[in-house]
Amino acid sequence: MENKSVIIVGAGLGGLATALRLSYQGYKVTVIEKQPKAGGRLNILEKDGFTFDVGPSFFSMSYEFVELFESINEPIPFELNELNPLYTVNIAGHDRVFQIYKDLDKLALEFKDIEADFETKARKYLLGAKEIFHDTEYKVVKRNFDSILQFLMSMATVPMKHLPKLFRTFWEELERHFDSEEVKIIFSLVAFFLGATPFNTPSVYNLLNYTELQHDGYWNVKGGMYKIVEGILPLLEKKGVQFIYNTEIVRVTESNQNLSGVVDQQGIEHKADIYVINADAAWFRGKFLNRPKFTEEKLDKLEWTLAPFTIYLGVKGQIPGIHHHNYFLGNNFKDYADTIFRSSVVPEKPYYYVNVASKSNPNCAPEGCENLFILCPVPDRRIKPNWDDADQLVDEIIEDLGNRVGFDIKNNILSKTVYTPVEWEQMFNLYKGSGLGLAHGLNQIGAFRPKNKDEKLNNLYYVGASTVPGTGLPIVVIGSKLVTERINNEYPII
Numbered sequence: 001m002e003n004k005s006v007i008i009v010g011a012g013l014g015g016l017a018t019a020l021r022l023s024y025q026g027y028k029v030t031v032i033e034k035q036p037k038a039g040g041r042l043n044i045l046e047k048d049g050f051t052f053d054v055g056p057s058f059f060s061m062s063y064e065f066v067e068l069f070e071s072i073n074e075p076i077p078f079e080l081n082e083l084n085p086l087y088t089v090n091i092a093g094h095d096r097v098f099q100i101y102k103d104l105d106k107l108a109l110e111f112k113d114i115e116a117d118f119e120t121k122a123r124k125y126l127l128g129a130k131e132i133f134h135d136t137e138y139k140v141v142k143r144n145f146d147s148i149l150q151f152l153m154s155m156a157t158v159p160m161k162h163l164p165k166l167f168r169t170f171w172e173e174l175e176r177h178f179d180s181e182e183v184k185i186i187f188s189l190v191a192f193f194l195g196a197t198p199f200n201t202p203s204v205y206n207l208l209n210y211t212e213l214q215h216d217g218y219w220n221v222k223g224g225m226y227k228i229v230e231g232i233l234p235l236l237e238k239k240g241v242q243f244i245y246n247t248e249i250v251r252v253t254e255s256n257q258n259l260s261g262v263v264d265q266q267g268i269e270h271k272a273d274i275y276v277i278n279a280d281a282a283w284f285r286g287k288f289l290n291r292p293k294f295t296e297e298k299l300d301k302l303e304w305t306l307a308p309f310t311i312y313l314g315v316k317g318q319i320p321g322i323h324h325h326n327y328f329l330g331n332n333f334k335d336y337a338d339t340i341f342r343s344s345v346v347p348e349k350p351y352y353y354v355n356v357a358s359k360s361n362p363n364c365a366p367e368g369c370e371n372l373f374i375l376c377p378v379p380d381r382r383i384k385p386n387w388d389d390a391d392q393l394v395d396e397i398i399e400d401l402g403n404r405v406g407f408d409i410k411n412n413i414l415s416k417t418v419y420t421p422v423e424w425e426q427m428f429n430l431y432k433g434s435g436l437g438l439a440h441g442l443n444q445i446g447a448f449r450p451k452n453k454d455e456k457l458n459n460l461y462y463v464g465a466s467t468v469p470g471t472g473l474p475i476v477v478i479g480s481k482l483v484t485e486r487i488n489n490e491y492p493i494i
């Protein structure tokens with residue numbers, strides 16, 4: 001008997017990780033990808049002698065990658081590298097840069113002048129974050145839900161002591177533990193990874209500080225993040241997985257409560273027994289399945305994560321005052337967070353993140369040069385549809401960064417590429433340019449998030465940022481495990 005065939009639409013990490021799990025179990029997998037190469041947001045840009053990571057530059061929960069490769073009985077095909085310090089924070093008006101260490105003794109030294117008794121406070125804060133992480137990991141994050149009732153029943157088994165956290169914001173939780181504005185700001189930066197601000201993110205997500213500062217820290221990959229994709233591809237090839245690149249699915253066909261095919265831009269229909277959609281799970285349901293719950297009007301009313309505005313700079317010279325991972329913040333944190341994501345004009349004093357991969361991986365820039373990846377979170381295209389004024393923001397950031405690190409970046413640029421939310425939307429079909437997909441408010445997680453199994457069509461599944469459990473590299477790897485479990489149950493290999 002022929003092995004069951006699976007078409008995966010999209011070669012993002014969610015699609016690739018699912019392809020790995022399924023192909024190693026014996027499913028016959030084909031991946032169809034719009035772009036000329038695999039990776040989705042986890043991509044690479046090679047230009048003018050420089051190599052840039054296009055999207056993700058580090059991740060937490062590295063053990064999820066370890067689990068992925070253990071599950072297929074292969075050694076991990078890239079080298080994990082733990083970040084130390086985790087990152088640095090540069091706050092306007094401060095003449096020092098904060099180095100953020102996982103080692104609490106070292107971190108306490110860093111904060112000793114600004115937060116009395118930091119270490120005791122931090123240990124208490126992190127203990128609360130640790131408890132909620134471990135009390136929810138298997139009850140909320142790492143399992144499939146078939147109904148809202150089942151989800152709520154699982155939530156009800158989470159110890160009651162965490163209940164008040166549902167009614168506080170991320171920032172309010174920090175205020176209960178720390179006095180210094182700087183410590184609160186720094187510990188709240190992780191909320192932006194969820195694509196929101198600490199002022200509208202539920203306090204339960206303080207658990208991310210536990211994952212960052214105690215549990216597993218932050219990691220990247222030796223030689224650049226794209227090594228993840230380059231490590232996965234030969235394994236898929238070994239298992240006979242077919243890739244069809246430069247091919248966008250623009251329509252689907254249905255019959256007898258099944259998806260019967262996906263049709264590309266040339267009108268060619270691709271068929272399989274099972275389909276896994278790695279494109280945005282909410283957008284796909286609206287755009288191709290015409291589901292009333294996912295019309296543009298309904299999607300616009302959901303909470304979406306912030307959009308990325310990214311700049312890739314190749315710079316002549318070595319920039320002294322900058323490290324591998326750096327945040328550059330202004331001195332009006334709350335006002336900025338409150339207004340920036342609702343404003344349709346470019347921010348005047350932008351907050352941004354800079355990754356200088358050449359600091360640890362000299363191969364990604366010509367000798368004597370640096371490569372800079374700059375990420376400025378901005379409103380998505382529901383709020384600011386037009387980015388004709390992108391140059392203004394680029395100039396503002398380059399000017400500010402040059403001043404803050406004491407290096408003439410502007411006059412030493414050898415390579416420059418800019419992706420506004422318009423490009424991000426076009427490249428990977430990200431809904432209105434939202435960088436991380438659907439947000440993670442309590443009404444958009446678990447059974448309230450678009451499911452990884454279609455509501456109507458039996459052989460249709462989803463994986464990736466906007467389905468369960470959510471966004472971020474290790475989380476979509478968990479998502480690939482969850483969707484594989486469903487497929488194994490419903491379409492087992494005989």
Ligand SMILES: Cc1cc2nc3c(=O)[nH]c(=O)nc-3n(C[C@H](O)[C@H](O)[C@H](O)COP(=O)(O)OP(=O)(O)OC[C@H]3O[C@@H](n4cnc5c(N)ncnc54)[C@H](O)[C@@H]3O)c2cc1C
Pocket residue numbers: 009010011012013014015032033034035038039040041042054055056057058059060247248249250278279280308310375427428429435436463464465466471472473474476
């Ligand atoms: C700028 C930026 C920085 C980030 N930084 C980090 C970070 O540091 N750490 C971290 O953990 N996470 C980070 N993230 C989030 C992380 O990149 C995502 O959560 C993750 O990569 C999502 O993977 P995915 O498989 O869900 O989707 P994607 O990577 O978007 O893959 C989906 C694929 O489907 C393809 N596709 C879509 N529609 C179609 C179609 N109709 N036909 C064919 N193909 C289609 C797309 O081209 C794409 O290749 C970042 C994201 C961005 C944008």
